[in-house]
Amino acid sequence: MSTPVNSSSSAATSEPAATGGSAVLAWLYVGIPLLWGVSQTFIKALALFK
Amino acid sequence: MANASLLDRSRTIAGPGYNRWLVPPAALAIHLAIGQAYAFSVFNKPLGALISGDVNNPAPADWTPTQIGITFSIAIVLLGLSAAVFGKWLERVGPRKAMLASALCFGGGFLIASLGVHLHSIWLVYFGYGFVGGIGLGIGYISPVSTLIKWFPDRKGVATGMAIMGFGGGAMIGSPLANNLMAHFKDSAPQGVAPTFIVMGLIYLVFMQFGVWTIRVPADDWKPAGYVPSTEHNELITTGNVSADNAIKTPQFWLLWVVLLTNVTAGIGVLETASPLVQETFSEGAMGAGRGVTAAAAAGFVGLISLFNLLGRFFWSSASDKLGRKVTYAIYFGLGILLYSLIPTLGHNLQLTLFVMVTCLIISMYGGGFATIPAYLSDLFGKYQVGAIHGRLLTAWSTAGVLGPLIVHLLHERAKEQGLQGAAAYQNVFYTMAGVLVLGLLANLAVRPVKEEYYEKGPVTIEAGGH
Incomplete structure (x- = not known):
């Protein structure tokens, strides 16, 4: 994962930077429902191999 | 118009040091929601038994599978049409306003369709889920794409793959969610469909707000640290820009x-x-x-x-x-x-x-x-x-x-x-x-x-x- 640099020329109107911690929270926000959905599908798919 | 300005593209330009890995979750919040469309078939049988109350023995006045199937077809057609029509608007106003429009249309579509189910009006279901929801699908589908490409010029495929993967994953969430909600509401409304539509509409409206308010666009002169465009000539990768x-x-x-x-x-x-x-x-x-x-x-x-x-x-x-x-x-x-x-x-x-x-x-x-x-x-x-x-x-x-x-x-x-x-x-x-x-x-x-x-x-x- 590369660390990006934002040399914004529009810094006056820009929003503050976000940290690695908020990235983790953001990924959890979408990752948890996605994993729940995948696990439900996987459980259903197991019926094929019974 | 302070609220309006919050939605402006200029207010979404990321500040120095912004972590670009926050952008894919914002995109996923939209795609995971609208991907529910792929799971619409979960409603086919319940919608076809609103009057009879028995999915295996529909009443003559119940909607037929063909009538119900048209809802999904309208949504997919509107997805393509709205993506085509609103694409340039999206480029001008930026992803935040587009994502909000998508959330309002997609969530609102569910609410209108709920009324259609309650009144047993298939036309209102077509209008709600198919037409209004379909517009939400189209705007939502394209809303994060160009932003992701700008944030990840070095990994365009990875970035767009992550977002569009969310559209595939949306059905996996939407299908069991709908089944659980219909089971929960089955005693309070025919097949539990109308209240399920209301709850799902509200859930998606709220869930998508994460994408709306966390999405950022890079400044025009931004590029990833250490990123040097490949000097290896590939004639299929242009250096120009086409409108x-x-x-x-x-x-x-x-x-x-x-x-x-x-x-x-x-x-x-x-x-x-x-x-x-x-x-x-x-x-x-x-x-x-x-x-x-x-x-x-x-x-x-x-x-x-x-x-x-x-x-x-x-x-x-x-x-x-x-x-x-x-x-x-x-x-x-x-x-x-x-x-x-x-x-x-x-x-x-x-x-x-x-x-x-x-x-x-x-x-x-x-x-x-x-x-x-x-x-x-x-x-x-x-x-x-x-x-x-x-x-x-x-x-x-x-x-x-x-x-x-x-x-x-x-x-x-x-x-x-x-x-x-x-x-x-x-x-x-x-x-x-x-x-x-x-x-x-x-x-x-x-x-x-x-x-x-x-x-x-x-x-x-x-x-x-x-x-």
């Missing part, structure tokens, strides 16, 4: 339109037939007592291919960063032709394991085709109005959404009339789809660099994107 209006004048746009159309049409051939195909081909009569594929196992098979649909979106799109887009699509089509032609033989020979493996591989490439196309467009037309160009290309998806099922049903019904059973009843579907893929292969092979006469003259600014 959406000019893009549709190029043969490249229409070749990619055919590429997407054929890939999706063929994929629908598998998706539409998956459950009956596996049950009829590997029935107890063919496989022996106790060894046939049951309805539950067939549902498991459908679940398995949806997993590969999701994984393929990320895997193939990421692989295209290394392989190149043209080579990746050549694999989709070349390997696809082989695999589609193989399916009837595997069915005749009752090779269930190989059949499942081949089908999963096919569906992974179907998903990959969706996820790789934005990066292909960006390579050919530049990133200037890639979201708008992508929006216009999605009309191919709408067309395939009508064409694919039509081909499948026509060929299958004809085979049934001829008395064909099991795998034989589907073989013409797969041979025809292999032929469709040949067209896609030829279109992909014909793709050449866009002529410079179509490039924008002088420097381009994103704010000018909407004209």
